[in-house]
Amino acid sequence: MSESAQHADIQKTMLAQQKSEHRKKQILNLVLLALLLVAPAVLYPVFLMKILCFALFAVAFNLLLGYTGLLSFGHAAFLASGAYTTGYLLSNYSGLTTEMGILAGTAVATLLGLGFAVVAIRRQGIYFAMITLALAQLMFFFFVQSEFTGGEDGLHGVPRGYLFGFIDLSDNMNMYYFVLAVFLASYLLVQRVVSSPFGQVLKAIKQNEPRAISLGYNVNQYKLLAFVMSSGLAGLAGSLKTVVFQLASLNDAHWHLSGEVILMTLIGGTGTLLGPVVGATFVVNLEYQLSQGPLGDWVDAILGAIFVLTVIAFRSGIIGEVQKFMRKNLS
Amino acid sequence: MSDQFVLETRGLVKEFKGFVAVDDVNLKVQSGHIHALIGPNGAGKTTVFNLLTKFLIPTRGKILFMGDDITSMKSAAIARKGVVRSFQISAVFPHMTALENIRVALQRFEGHSFHFWKSGNSLNALNERSMALLDQVGLTEFANTTTVELAYGRKRALELATTLAMEPKLLLLDEPTQGMGAEDVDRVVELVRKAAQGRTVLMVEHNLGVVSKLCDRITVLSQGSVLTEGDYEKVSNDPKVREVYMGKSSNSPSASAPENQEASE
Ligand SMILES: Nc1ncnc2c1ncn2[C@@H]1O[C@H](COP(=O)(O)OP(=O)(O)OP(=O)(O)O)[C@@H](O)[C@H]1O
Numbered sequence: 151m152s153e154s155a156q157h158a159d160i161q162k163t164m165l166a167q168q169k170s171e172h173r174k175k176q177i178l179n180l181v182l183l184a185l186l187l188v189a190p191a192v193l194y195p196v197f198l199m200k201i202l203c204f205a206l207f208a209v210a211f212n213l214l215l216g217y218t219g220l221l222s223f224g225h226a227a228f229l230a231s232g233a234y235t236t237g238y239l240l241s242n243y244s245g246l247t248t249e250m251g252i253l254a255g256t257a258v259a260t261l262l263g264l265g266f267a268v269v270a271i272r273r274q275g276i277y278f279a280m281i282t283l284a285l286a287q288l289m290f291f292f293f294v295q296s297e298f299t300g301g302e303d304g305l306h307g308v309p310r311g312y313l314f315g316f317i318d319l320s321d322n323m324n325m326y327y328f329v330l331a332v333f334l335a336s337y338l339l340v341q342r343v344v345s346s347p348f349g350q351v352l353k354a355i356k357q358n359e360p361r362a363i364s365l366g367y368n369v370n371q372y373k374l375l376a377f378v379m380s381s382g383l384a385g386l387a388g389s390l391k392t393v394v395f396q397l398a399s400l401n402d403a404h405w406h407l408s409g410e411v412i413l414m415t416l417i418g419g420t421g422t423l424l425g426p427v428v429g430a431t432f433v434v435n436l437e438y439q440l441s442q443g444p445l446g447d448w449v450d451a452i453l454g455a456i457f458v459l460t461v462i463a464f465r466s467g468i469i470g471e472v473q474k475f476m477r478k479n480l481s
Numbered sequence: 482m483s484d485q486f487v488l489e490t491r492g493l494v495k496e497f498k499g500f501v502a503v504d505d506v507n508l509k510v511q512s513g514h515i516h517a518l519i520g521p522n523g524a525g526k527t528t529v530f531n532l533l534t535k536f537l538i539p540t541r542g543k544i545l546f547m548g549d550d551i552t553s554m555k556s557a558a559i560a561r562k563g564v565v566r567s568f569q570i571s572a573v574f575p576h577m578t579a580l581e582n583i584r585v586a587l588q589r590f591e592g593h594s595f596h597f598w599k600s601g602n603s604l605n606a607l608n609e610r611s612m613a614l615l616d617q618v619g620l621t622e623f624a625n626t627t628t629v630e631l632a633y634g635r636k637r638a639l640e641l642a643t644t645l646a647m648e649p650k651l652l653l654l655d656e657p658t659q660g661m662g663a664e665d666v667d668r669v670v671e672l673v674r675k676a677a678q679g680r681t682v683l684m685v686e687h688n689l690g691v692v693s694k695l696c697d698r699i700t701v702l703s704q705g706s707v708l709t710e711g712d713y714e715k716v717s718n719d720p721k722v723r724e725v726y727m728g729k730s731s732n733s734p735s736a737s738a739p740e741n742q743e744a745s746e
């Protein structure tokens with residue numbers, strides 16, 4: 151075979167692979183969309199919205215852990231800053247439409263993320279995790295002390311208001327489809343980001359950072375942008391959650407939540423976009439089921455045990471295991 | 482004339498908490514040369530590479546690249562200037578295909594690496610050039626193979642191809658033949674020879690057979706400082722060099738090579 155013919159062949163194989171990957175992704179997206187569209191017919195919309203908010207939170211987190219290789223232990227700070235900002239604005243300025251409150255919350259979380267990143271991004275591994283944790287604890291302290299957060303009491307009765315000034319969000323169905331739209335848009339955005347040229351550099355950094363540096367990439371700038379995006383989306387999740395539940399509280403800022411999002415992501419599987427969604431669904435469901443039963447006081451212990459089990463035995467998470475299974479049985 | 486030298490270090494020192502790993506090294510690498518940096522284990526060769534590429538910060542001393550002082554530049558900036566290194570332990574992106582490894586290197590020149598909104602398909606424009614680079618190192622048929630699945634020698638070849646994709650002016654190779662069988666070694670020798678056309682190479686190499694075949698000039702490092710420098714003839718006949726290698730465990734291939742050389746004369 152001539153060299154150029156061989157080249158053409160190899161590239162054809164590659165493009166065919168890309169195409170089939172793309173097809174798979176689209177089919178999966180459509181299945182997800184279909185499921186979420188009909189879900190409120192079967193399940194309680196507020197519960198579904200809770201899942202979607204945490205799923206968005208986990209997807210945002212996974213942009214760092216799964217695609218950049220950065221473990222943040224302070225992501226609750228972003229969720230909370232979005233939650234408080236939106237809660238405060240919608241409670242105090244009745245002229246604001248809901249989406250403005252949400253945008254403002256997202257913007258504040260994005261800026262906070264920039265601040266965190268500037269301090270932490272040069273650190274590696276566990277040091278990075280520790281610094282993000284420390285900064286998040288500082289934010290927690292700030293939220294406790296501040297007036298606008300309502301301190302220990304939090305913010306209650308945040309009005310859901312009107313989307314664009316005319317869609318009544320106090321109707322749970324309206325609210326649900328709005329949350330769904332925001333979730334899907336964010337999900338598709340992250341999907342785009344991780345497959346973009348930028349995402350390719352992130353993957354390179356995750357897989358071999360010194361090599362990425364020696365190829366001339368200023369890795370800290372790429373990490374910084376990824377971090378800022380991730381914190382912005384985490385803030386968006388917090389803002390949405392505040393509107394859905396009409397409250398923002400210290401629970402949103404607690405390090406517990408920073409740990410929980412790690413748990414969701416690992417259980418679902420870090421390597422994929424769907425992983426964190428599945429993980430969030432799993433954890434929110436489990437917490438709900440347990441809280442209904444006699445094991446209510448054991449929630450943390452049980453989640454901890456699952457966490458340990460995942461790390462030891464199922465490193466690739468639910469989605470990872472499913473993929474392995476399908477590969478084994480379909481080939 | 483300093484511009485005849487692509488790379489020059491002046492009084493380069495690296496101390497680790499009192500331990501001097503690199504001690505007053507004055508290195509001059511001439512344009513177009515393949516220059517070897519040899520020395521026993523722990524001599525400080527990799528540390529010199531880390532200093533040159535700023536993976537470590539020099540304690541003292543200066544580094545000049547084509548006459549410019551690059552001592553205070555950052556790693557990525559040095560790479561963009563054309564000083565590109567490989568690593569002693571093969572450095573690839575394991576979960577990308579061979580072709581994607583090259584593409585991510587070529588991608589930087591496109592100036593769209595921050596474009597997070599752009600489709601990944603735009604990278605397909607780089608496929609043809611990536612293939613050409615894979616051809617150069619004999620990896621054409623592995624283009625679509627995930628890199629973890631490649632044999633060790635092939636990973637090293639891929640690393641070299643990725644390095645070449647950067648169009649480096651100065652290539653720093655840290656033991657490109659380490660851990661390879663004789664066949665792979667010969668291939669790498671040919672690769673380096675080809676890669677060196679039109680550029681300058683500084684390589685750490687334990688295999689003196691490789692050094693004798695490839696290198697125009699050799700610097701011997703021992704306990705952090707330069708023991709001697711010259712062409713292969715001069716260095717291999719230097720009793721000091723012999724002594725340094727003899728002092729080390731005699732079962733390493735590099736330890737016996739200078740002896741054989743002497744015995745045969
Ligand atoms: N980051 C570091 N901290 C402390 N000591 C170090 C560090 N890096 C290297 N050293 C020490 O510096 C000395 C030189 O190490 P270096 O890796 O440069 O040797 P080398 O010549 O490349 O050896 P080899 O042939 O085994 O690769 C060794 O004694 C090593 O232990």
Ligand SMILES: [Mg+2]
Nearest residue numbers: 526527528569
């Ligand atoms: Mg070394």
